[in-house]
Amino acid sequence: MNIDRIKHEIARLKQSPSTYDSTEGIGIVRFIVRCPFGAAKVLDNAKYILMIVANNSFGDWPDDSEWNRLLPKWFVDACAPSPSQEEAERWLKMWKCLSPHEQAEAEIKRDWSLDNWLYWMKPENRQWIWWDGEVVPYSDHVIVAVEVDCWPFPWGALRWLFKVCGASEVTADFFKDKSSLGVISYAKSLDNLK
Numbered sequence: 001m002n003i004d005r006i007k008h009e010i011a012r013l014k015q016s017p018s019t020y021d022s023t024e025g026i027g028i029v030r031f032i033v034r035c036p037f038g039a040a041k042v043l044d045n046a047k048y049i050l051m052i053v054a055n056n057s058f059g060d061w062p063d064d065s066e067w068n069r070l071l072p073k074w075f076v077d078a079c080a081p082s083p084s085q086e087e088a089e090r091w092l093k094m095w096k097c098l099s100p101h102e103q104a105e106a107e108i109k110r111d112w113s114l115d116n117w118l119y120w121m122k123p124e125n126r127q128w129i130w131w132d133g134e135v136v137p138y139s140d141h142v143i144v145a146v147e148v149d150c151w152p153f154p155w156g157a158l159r160w161l162f163k164v165c166g167a168s169e170v171t172a173d174f175f176k177d178k179s180s181l182g183v184i185s186y187a188k189s190l191d192n193l194k
Contacts, residue, residue: 002123003058009129010054013047016132025147028131029155030173033142033162039135043142045165049075050130057123067118078164080111112160120157127153143173 005024035042052070056062068076083091095106119125128146135142146158159170 005129006054006057006123010051012130012132013051013054016134023131023147025129025149026151027148028145029128029148029151029153031144031146031155031158031162032169032171032173033144033167034140034169034171035142035167036140037166039140039142042162042166043133043135043144046144046161047130047133048072049161049165053121054130061122064115064118067114071114075164076114079114079117082113082115107156108159112156117157117160120154126157128155128158142167 008024033039033042049071056070062070091110095103098106127149131145131147133142133144144158144162146155155172162170
């Protein structure tokens with residue numbers, strides 16, 4: 001991810017893109033984020049964390065102790081401790097014995113360590129960038145759109161971000177090419193989520 005894309009992400013975190021903005025990736029993926037304890041707060045917290053990451057993505061990537069200082073305590077405390085080499089190998093061995101469906105479920109349920117999450121948030125590792133987010137009116141849902149560089153793409157770090165911010169579930173909705181980017185109009189059409 002280049003510097004200009006990070007600058008665009010910062011701008012979109014501050015203000016939703018206009019209908020005339022174009023993506024630089026291959027398209028948009030939308031997510032439905034269920035937030036039973038306050039969708040607006042979850043969205044605000046996620047954007048706040050992403051802004052911290054984006055603002056610290058220029059130049060040298062901060063070390064772990066610096067990230068512990070930069071990120072809010074509630075976020076750092078919600079992350080799992082970094083596993084030892086033995087614990088990581090034991091988990092991987094167990095995971096390899098699972099069916100593909102069970103592997104996916106295990107990944108969803110597993111808490112992320114801060115260093116693992118930060119690895120996937122580094123500009124050179126991240127395959128997505130914030131596009132937009134909107135609370136679905138009269139519901140406990142948020143619709144989030146991210147611009148992606150490839151399909152499929154790793155989005156576990158995005159799921160973990162929203163989980164720590166208070167979401168109970170994050171589901172990929174569908175892939176949209178560059179021709180249809182309206183998150184807000186899509187969110188308004190989700191009457192079945194009320």
